[in-house]
Amino acid sequence: MNTLWDFLSMSDANVRFVTIGSVLLAASSAVVGCFTVLRKRALVGDAVAHAVLPGVCLAFILTGEKNPLILLLGSFLTGWLSLIIIDLVTANSRVKEDTAIGLVLSVFFGIGILLLTSIQHSNNENQSGLDKFLFGSAAALVGQDLITFGAVAVLLLLSVLLLYKEFKLVSFDLAYARTIGLPVRGLELLLTTLTVLAVVVGIQSVGVVLMSAMLITPAAAARFWTDRLGAMVLIAALMSAFCGAAGAYVSFTAPAMPTGPWIVMLLSLLAIVSFILAPKKGLLARYLMQRRLRRQMTRENILKTLFHLGEAKGEYEHSYSKQQILERRRQPLVRMKNGLNALRRQGLVQESSNGWALTPPGKKEAQRIVRLHRLWELYLTEYLHLASDHVHEDAESIEHVLTPELEKRLEELLDYPTADPHHTIIPQQP
Amino acid sequence: MIQHVTNPVLEVHDLTVSYQRKPVLWDVDLTLPQQALVGIIGPNGAGKSTLIKAIMGLLPLNSGFVELFGKPLEEVRKRVSYVPQRESVDWDFPASALDVAMMGTYGQLGLFRRPGSREKKLAMEALEKVGMQDFAHRQISQLSGGQQQRVFLSRALAQDADLYLMDEPFAGVDIATETAIIELLRQMRDNGKTVVVVHHDLQSAQDYFDWIILLNMRLVASGPTEETLTPPLLEKTYGGRLTELSRVSELLQKKQFPIRETKPTRK
Numbered sequence: 001m002n003t004l005w006d007f008l009s010m011s012d013a014n015v016r017f018v019t020i021g022s023v024l025l026a027a028s029s030a031v032v033g034c035f036t037v038l039r040k041r042a043l044v045g046d047a048v049a050h051a052v053l054p055g056v057c058l059a060f061i062l063t064g065e066k067n068p069l070i071l072l073l074g075s076f077l078t079g080w081l082s083l084i085i086i087d088l089v090t091a092n093s094r095v096k097e098d099t100a101i102g103l104v105l106s107v108f109f110g111i112g113i114l115l116l117t118s119i120q121h122s123n124n125e126n127q128s129g130l131d132k133f134l135f136g137s138a139a140a141l142v143g144q145d146l147i148t149f150g151a152v153a154v155l156l157l158l159s160v161l162l163l164y165k166e167f168k169l170v171s172f173d174l175a176y177a178r179t180i181g182l183p184v185r186g187l188e189l190l191l192t193t194l195t196v197l198a199v200v201v202g203i204q205s206v207g208v209v210l211m212s213a214m215l216i217t218p219a220a221a222a223r224f225w226t227d228r229l230g231a232m233v234l235i236a237a238l239m240s241a242f243c244g245a246a247g248a249y250v251s252f253t254a255p256a257m258p259t260g261p262w263i264v265m266l267l268s269l270l271a272i273v274s275f276i277l278a279p280k281k282g283l284l285a286r287y288l289m290q291r292r293l294r295r296q297m298t299r300e301n302i303l304k305t306l307f308h309l310g311e312a313k314g315e316y317e318h319s320y321s322k323q324q325i326l327e328r329r330r331q332p333l334v335r336m337k338n339g340l341n342a343l344r345r346q347g348l349v350q351e352s353s354n355g356w357a358l359t360p361p362g363k364k365e366a367q368r369i370v371r372l373h374r375l376w377e378l379y380l381t382e383y384l385h386l387a388s389d390h391v392h393e394d395a396e397s398i399e400h401v402l403t404p405e406l407e408k409r410l411e412e413l414l415d416y417p418t419a420d421p422h423h424t425i426i427p428q429q430p
Numbered sequence: 431m432i433q434h435v436t437n438p439v440l441e442v443h444d445l446t447v448s449y450q451r452k453p454v455l456w457d458v459d460l461t462l463p464q465q466a467l468v469g470i471i472g473p474n475g476a477g478k479s480t481l482i483k484a485i486m487g488l489l490p491l492n493s494g495f496v497e498l499f500g501k502p503l504e505e506v507r508k509r510v511s512y513v514p515q516r517e518s519v520d521w522d523f524p525a526s527a528l529d530v531a532m533m534g535t536y537g538q539l540g541l542f543r544r545p546g547s548r549e550k551k552l553a554m555e556a557l558e559k560v561g562m563q564d565f566a567h568r569q570i571s572q573l574s575g576g577q578q579q580r581v582f583l584s585r586a587l588a589q590d591a592d593l594y595l596m597d598e599p600f601a602g603v604d605i606a607t608e609t610a611i612i613e614l615l616r617q618m619r620d621n622g623k624t625v626v627v628v629h630h631d632l633q634s635a636q637d638y639f640d641w642i643i644l645l646n647m648r649l650v651a652s653g654p655t656e657e658t659l660t661p662p663l664l665e666k667t668y669g670g671r672l673t674e675l676s677r678v679s680e681l682l683q684k685k686q687f688p689i690r691e692t693k694p695t696r697k
Contacts, residue, residue, distance in 0.1 A: 038523065040520075164544070166536075168533075169533050172520075172523045172525060173514065173519045175514050176512060179507070179512040182537075227526070227569035229524045229529070
């Protein structure tokens, strides 16, 4: 607990730098990443990240020192160049975009590694730490570096804030944006530039290899929690900022732990949690909904079976044993038991020593389902001209999904029918 | 049968357009009158969508020019509104119906300025006109095809233009929506607007439009419906492609020839 307090108080200037730096870099790349993902250019981020390496090395070779501004400029130039080449190759050859991205990524990265290796063998004493660009080193984010990279990160956030509505439209409908006179080419160029900048500054903390995760993961995770662009951008930024701070904390408590990879690990964890737990779109929510529907169908089928038994007998509130119900309708015993218990709790059936019987509200509900079943059968024979022995299976599943609205419409279409295609009575609405 | 009008809302002059170096529209020349419901009719691949995309400046021209209200597009953008094909966007985009309708006000707003309550009101009114006000806050992927089409229309309405160009607004739309849309378009025409619609159903064309453009890689006819929707002209439009034209198009593409030796000029 003490270490957490030490960390949060930020009394150590180094901790302060690393944390502020990581939070800013993570949040700004997440914000820009949202638009990259929505424009379906997620892979492009990866290509830029790899293409930045030769720029860093060239800048160093030319100047012989590690001035952050110069390195930034160098990486920006090659990052940009790689995007132009991808666009040119896609536009002017038979090579498709994904292939072009793969080609450019590996060629640029190859050149980068080549230059890096030759620098390492060059005996320039300034070169130590240059290889940090491969895997990143947030701990190096101090002083001048922090100010430079932090300024770029703030610039990114400001541009998105200012041009939010334009970026939204360009990402959603490019052609329409052009027709209303937006400077689409300029905006696209700016978005691309922002992506490159985000990559260039992000590389400082997570490195070439992990950079695309910083762009894509928060956006993909945030999309699960909301259907609004504004909220998506905000959630992505907050998730990333939190992971940035948490990554800094981890390497504060255990100096052997690298900040960047931890940020990416935590982000991925958050993304996996989002995929599973997010309301409505998450795996769990979808599974639960399926289960609820299956259970509802089981309950409705039991009610219907009791109704059919009553129909044969002419008395609807008679009790039947589980065996009798099973004879009328085959189903797994456990599932039926659970269904019966749920129905009892809802007051739709009651249990006595003689077995299970419909209550008056239960009969009403059962009648509704049977009615929908027979209406649908009639609709199929009348309007789709199906043979009457082919319609039962269909109606078995459709009866659960028909809404009162559709029920009314079917009744109108069929002119308030009283009997189904098998000449059984369609129970009227109570 | 190509009928020209004086003081046209839209003038297309000697327009040639190509896709990937293959001409798909040859030398189209037409004018459209004010206050009309215009249908662009033709078989698949006739260049119907290409024509309105070229008019909206979305495709480079090989020859010719387009004038709207007697001026180039740049000067009158605010008076023209475009409805793209529904499939041209990803409906899984995180936006509500209201968000999309609101995009219609972005042109008036200009760069940097954020939409406020006035824009929201305009967008709501546009949604009401297409009967989508109850779905304003629904995510767009949860809407049916017909509803998505109406949202697209509402975005164009929020622009409050004088000329509307719509790419297949009736594609994949249920009959109730189609009736509602055509009723709306008629009202717009009666209020003095010109509405140009790419359409592929001959049956309904007769009764929807008062001006028809028949297209099949070249302009077959342009004029009032009763004079253009005639068996001989339809035969010319649908009765097989001009094979020589298609072959020259393919040849130009294959041999990578330039389609015109000079750049297009205005008048």
